[in-house]
Amino acid sequence: MIIELSAVVFFALLSGYAFADPASPLRDYVGALTDAWPALTAWGSPVVRHPFTLGIARTVPPQQVWHHPRFRRVNVVITVVWAASFTVSAAAGAFLLRPARHGRAGRDQGPRVRRAGHVHDPLQRAEPGAGAAGRRRRDLTRPPSAARPG
Template sequence: MQKLSVFLGFVPWIVFSVVAGPSSWMWAALAALVCTLVLAVPDWRRYRAISVLDAAALVFFAVLVVLALVLDRATLQPIEDRAQLLSSVVITVVAFGSLAVGRPFTEFYAKHEVPQEVWSTPAFKQINRVLTAVWGGVFLLNAVCDLIAVSGANTDLFNWVIPVVAIVVAVKITAWYPEHVKNRIAESTGAHEASRPPAQPA
């Protein structure tokens, strides 16, 4: 699986996280919604399907945009104060929810990188369960950081340093783990073949 294809699914959420602030979250939601459409429309045209991340982003950011248009500033204050936390919670629920129902969200991207005959193999399933769990952990960590930042803690550390480091680690795992599993299977297959007795001549 190419790490870039997975990372693209996070772009709208990253855009929202970077742009959202006390007075800019509605523009951040609009920008994230546009990014989601830019990513989802080509996928729909090509595969007649979109990723669960894009589906969740379309709903979440569209709802935020509508709320910003129809509600007054005082009513929107709780959302304004916790916009980044809300987005982190939503994407965490999406990631672990996809894992709980047996449809890890990374499978959508992985299926575009490998032949269809491997989609049902144990290795393919294992790789995507692990990678989805890794990214779910990153999203959960980001949600915790957002919660701590809302309480007034060191905002640079919890808004930037920890989340960025976690994302970098997850990207590296996404690039490394599939190859690690493939190499382990190849080594296991080679050892099994080497242990078989030679065929007896007829």
């Protein structure tokens, strides 16, 4: 029940924050935050001596096993493994979701998608008549006359 209550608290806080500051830079990192919060919950649960996996683990064995030190120890280990995986996932998510630090420095980056070593920018479109190889890109954020190489 720990992870469920934690999720309710997280999404209530996130919803409140989203309505309070819709333009927050955190909106780009919601995916990473949804892994970071369970990581915090998982790391904190053994500290308070109640690993979050106990609720699930108690559904299978008989009740007399629940208070055995080995049962609790196994659940602490399982909880720590979950905590580590949530932490790695949150760190990877934050890394992958960070804004691109290259390209048009100082200009509005707009939505960009990173694929196989290059960046696809939906605000640019290939010039008509340019072949597939060596396409010239037209910047849709500027008027057509300013976007053409001269």
